[in-house]
Amino acid sequence: xxxxxxxxxxxxxxxxxxxxxxxxxxxxxxxxxxxxxxxxxxxxxxxxxxxxxxxxxxxxxxxxxxxxxxxxxxxxxxxxxxxxxxxxxxxxxxxxxxxxxxxxxxxxxxxxxxxxxxxxxxxxxxxxxxxxxxxxxxxxxxxxxxxxxxxxxxxxxxxxxxxxxxxxxxxxxxxxxxxxxxxxxxxxxxxxxxxxxxxxxxxxxxxxxxxxxxxxxxxxxxxxxxxxxxxxxxxxxxxxxxxxxxxxxxxxxxxxxxxxxxxxxxxxxxxxxxxxxxxxxxxxxxxxxxxxxxxxxx
Amino acid sequence: xxxxxxxxxxxxxxxxxxxxxxxxxxxxxxxxxxxxxxxxxxxxxxxxxxxxxxxxxxxxxxxxxxxxxxxxxxxxxxxxxxxxxxxxxxxxxxxxxxxxxxxxxxxxxxxxxxxxxxxxxxxxxxxxxxxxxxxxxxxxxxxxxxxxxxxxxxxxxxxxxxxxxxxxxxxxxxxxxxxxxxxxxxxxxxxxxxxxxxxxxxxxxxxxxxxxxxxxxxxxxxxxxxxxxxxxxxxxxxxxxxxxxxxxxxxxxxxxxxxxxxxxxxxxxxxxx
Numbered sequence: 001x002x003x004x005x006x007x008x009x010x011x012x013x014x015x016x017x018x019x020x021x022x023x024x025x026x027x028x029x030x031x032x033x034x035x036x037x038x039x040x041x042x043x044x045x046x047x048x049x050x051x052x053x054x055x056x057x058x059x060x061x062x063x064x065x066x067x068x069x070x071x072x073x074x075x076x077x078x079x080x081x082x083x084x085x086x087x088x089x090x091x092x093x094x095x096x097x098x099x100x101x102x103x104x105x106x107x108x109x110x111x112x113x114x115x116x117x118x119x120x121x122x123x124x125x126x127x128x129x130x131x132x133x134x135x136x137x138x139x140x141x142x143x144x145x146x147x148x149x150x151x152x153x154x155x156x157x158x159x160x161x162x163x164x165x166x167x168x169x170x171x172x173x174x175x176x177x178x179x180x181x182x183x184x185x186x187x188x189x190x191x192x193x194x195x196x197x198x199x200x201x202x203x204x205x206x207x208x209x210x211x212x213x214x215x216x217x218x219x220x221x222x223x224x225x226x227x228x229x230x231x232x233x234x235x236x237x238x239x240x241x242x243x244x245x246x247x248x249x250x251x252x253x254x255x256x257x258x259x260x261x262x263x264x265x266x267x268x269x270x271x272x273x274x275x276x277x278x279x280x281x282x283x284x285x286x287x288x289x290x291x292x293x294x295x296x297x298x
Numbered sequence: 299x300x301x302x303x304x305x306x307x308x309x310x311x312x313x314x315x316x317x318x319x320x321x322x323x324x325x326x327x328x329x330x331x332x333x334x335x336x337x338x339x340x341x342x343x344x345x346x347x348x349x350x351x352x353x354x355x356x357x358x359x360x361x362x363x364x365x366x367x368x369x370x371x372x373x374x375x376x377x378x379x380x381x382x383x384x385x386x387x388x389x390x391x392x393x394x395x396x397x398x399x400x401x402x403x404x405x406x407x408x409x410x411x412x413x414x415x416x417x418x419x420x421x422x423x424x425x426x427x428x429x430x431x432x433x434x435x436x437x438x439x440x441x442x443x444x445x446x447x448x449x450x451x452x453x454x455x456x457x458x459x460x461x462x463x464x465x466x467x468x469x470x471x472x473x474x475x476x477x478x479x480x481x482x483x484x485x486x487x488x489x490x491x492x493x494x495x496x497x498x499x500x501x502x503x504x505x506x507x508x509x510x511x512x513x514x515x516x517x518x519x520x521x522x523x524x525x526x527x528x529x530x531x532x533x534x535x536x537x538x539x540x541x542x543x544x545x546x547x548x549x550x551x552x553x554x555x556x557x558x559x560x561x562x563x564x565x566x567x568x569x570x571x
Contacts, residue, residue, distance in 0.1 A: 051390045053571055071392050079390040085383040089315035090308065101304030102391045126315075142387075 002065065004029050004150045004181035005050065010059035012045055012205075019045045021205045022059065027181045029149070032172060034192040035185040037202035038293060043185040044082065046202070047152050050183070051079055064149045075103070078148035082155045082185075084139025088128030092119055092138050095127060099142045113141040118167070132159035140168065144175075151175065153184040157191055169195040189213075189285035201292045209292040213285075220291045222283035223255040226264065234274035241271055301393045305401025310408065313371070319409050322367045326417030329359055334424040349425040349435025353442050356421055357522040360414070360446050361515050365453040365482055367413065371406045372457025373474040375399075376566060377467045386571035395566050403454055403559065410450040418443055442522055448551050452514045453478075455558025462565035482515050507542045514558075517550035 005027040012020040020042045027033050037043045048054045049061065052069015066072040086095050092114055097107040114123045117137040127135065136159040143151055151172075157165045172182055172195070186192050192199065199216060201209040209216055229251045230238035238252065239245065245252035256264045261280075268278060283291075313319050333355045379385035388398065422439055425432040457474055464470035489509055496502050510516040524544050 048386070048571075051386075053386055053389060071394075074390060074392040077390065079387060081383065081387050083383065084387070087308075087312055087382065087384060089312045094308065094311060098304055098308040099391065101307075102301050102393050104300065104392075139387075 003027060003062075004031075004064055005183065006060070006062045007046075007050075008060040010046075010049065010056055010061055012042075012049060012054075012056045018205045020049070020056070023202075023205075023207050024059075025200065025207065025210070027150070027183060029179045029181055030176050031198065032176050032182045032196040033184070033198045033200060034196040035183060035200050035202060036187070036189060036192070036289060037185070038187070041202045041293075042205040043202055044154055045205075047079075047154055047183070047185065050152055051077065075146075076149040078143040078145065078151045080136075080139045080143045080151070080153040080156050082158065083132075084135050086127045086135065086138060089126060091124050091126050092130070092134075092141075093123040095138060096141055096145075100145055103146045105146050109145075113144055114138075116144065116171075117141045118164070133161065133164060136160060137164075140171070144171075147178070147180070149180060151180055151182045151184075153182065155186060156184055157186070165191075189289040201289065203293045216288055216292070217283070218258075220283065220288045221258060222287055222291055223257055224261050224283070225253060225255040225281045226268070227279040227281070228252045228254070228268055228275060229277040230271075231274055231276050234271075238271055238274050242267070301397050302401045302404065305393070305398055306404035306408070309402050309405035313405060313409055318371055319412070322371070322409055322413040323416050325367065326363065326413040327420055329363060330356065330417040330421040331424070333359060334421045347425075347431040347434045348429035349422060349432035350438050351435075352421050352425050353435055353438040354523065356418060356439075356442060357519055360442065360449065361519050362482060364410070364414065364446050364449050365478055365515060368406070368410060368450045368453035369457045369460075369474040369478055371409065372402075372454045373461050373470040374467050375402050375406075375458050376461040376569060377464050377470040378461075380465055380569065380571065381467055385569070389571055396563050399458060399559070399562055399566060402458070403451065406454050407447065407451055410454070411447050414443060414446045414450070418446075438522075438525065441525055445518055445521055445551055448555050449514060449518045451555035452551075452558045455555060455560075455562045458562035459558065459565045462562065462569050465569065481513055485513050486516065507546075510542065511546055511550045514551065514554040517547045517554070521547035521551055 003026040007023055007025050009022045009024055010020055011018070011022055023046065035043050035046070045054070049056045050063055050068055052063075052067070052073060061068050063073040064076040090098070093110050096110040096113055100107045100110055111120065111123055114120055117140050119134060119137050119141065122130065122134060127138065130138070136156070140156065143153065157168060160168060176182055184192070184196070189199070198210065198212060200207060209219070211219070228238065228242065228245065232250070235250065239247060242252055242254060245254040254264065265280075268275060334352060336355075376385070379388065389395075418439055422436070425435065456477055460473040460477060461470040464473050489506060493502050493506060510520055520542055521544065524542070524547060
């Protein structure tokens with residue numbers, strides 16, 4: 001299968017600052033890819049280059065087999081900007097009909113699109129009266145026009161509540177199942193909710209990590225932390241048995257590598273009834289994300 | 299073509315909602331009424347029909363008002379899209395920048411045409427009601443109408459260019475007002491001062507006619523006054539430029555809209571969302 005999107009050693013500089021440094025990646029049809037990074041990591045720059053809105057300095061870039069921003073690429077690519085904005089004087093329906101006309105689609109499809117994103121009842125109200133989440137839905141509705149091959153979504157879940165966010169990811173699953181590739185950006189790993197096939201972490205314009213959530217977890221190899229609460233009278237005894245632990249009040253905290261996890265657990269269980277409680281904390285998504293982001297010196 | 303008309307449709311709707319249609323029509327209608335009333339006493343002495351006299355006064359009015367309305371409608375066209383953040387999304391659609399501009403131009407020009415047609419129509423009806431001879435002035439009124447539309451197209455293009463160059467609505471508004479002051483008010487004052495200083499020398503005979511043709515508003519005034527039989531009713535710059543052939547002013551008012559739109563397209567191409 002030919003990839004929907006191919007980047008090869010893509011570099012972009014603003015003055016002396018490198019916004020993107022030799023970024024390479026491919027996105028296959030039907031693949032959902034999350035692009036993660038801090039503010040200023042280069043996510044929006046990368047998306048705008050893919051959309052052909054801003055030029056790049058060097059490298060190669062093919063969008064649905066065409067040059068970025070070319071009429072052929074624009075016909076196949078849909079975009080949802082961060083903080084989607086529209087003219088406040090138009091109604092949601094008028095705005096969608098306009099976008100349908102620009103893509104050469106039947107404007108009668110407008111109401112169906114708005115209903116699909118839950119805006120049916122507000123379709124005939126002016127966008128000026130919409131909330132941020134509603135504007136975001138108009139943005140999503142326009143991105144669904146005409147079965148695009150590639151959807152570029154810049155922080156799409158920003159203004160959405162948790163329920164809408166889940167609906168949104170369900171919508172994406174449906175699009176991906178029909179063969180659309182999805183590239184979406186986010187600030188945090190927790191937000192993409194493991195609903196994507198692949199995660200890319202961008203830091204200071206460099207692609208620092210790439211893979212599924214499991215891949216990232218393994219390659220980060222962050223320690224697992226244990227919190228052991230001994231029985232009150234056995235506190236000293238347990239602390240002696242676990243000399244590497246640090247005590248805070250009545251709990252002992254220890255950490256170990258992923259590989260030593262079971263061995264440590266066995267040592268703790270040997271203490272039997274002297275231990276009142278135990279909590280095991282695998283590295284959180286935030287820990288993994290900041291591990292990769294920090295590694296690049298951010 | 300469909301993309302241009304779709305853009306024009308959306309822009310027209312926005313202009314209706316923003317009251318621009320109502321404001322520009324009311325403005326033209328009001329001024330035409332005032333002029334018709336004020337001009338009603340002068341006919342007998344000049345020997346021209348009443349409508350031709352009204353056309354002469356309307357020409358002087360249109361020189362100020364049509365560019366102003368055009369600039370007011372156009373200064374926000376691109377800078378506003380940049381500021382609202384709607385331009386980046388629009389530019390990812392399969393629509394070219396000239397198509398976007400032409401769509402906006404179509405909508406704004408339609409509104410302007412409506413406004414001048416209503417304004418001039420009121421003046422014509424008022425003149426015809428009191429003077430049967432006024433029918434002789436209808437060709438002059440028709441000429442004023444289409445040349446006003448061309449003048450409007452020129453200043454819409456200039457407004458889009460200012461909008462694209464400024465990138466911010468506030469800056470674009472300032473630039474538009476500056477252009478209006480410069481081209482409509484100060485330009486003529488400057489020429490007048492130069493003529494006085496020159497005292498019939500090379501400037502007055504050679505440079506001055508060209509300077510008039512180079513300004514779209516002056517060319518518009520020249521064309522309408524030279525073509526009208528009521529030239530003598532008009533004072534000022536036009537009287538001094540009787541020597542300029544009518545084809546020259548006609549060429550100027552035909553070329554200016556194209557030049558202004560080309561300028562706007564070039565400026566718009568440089569805008570990065």
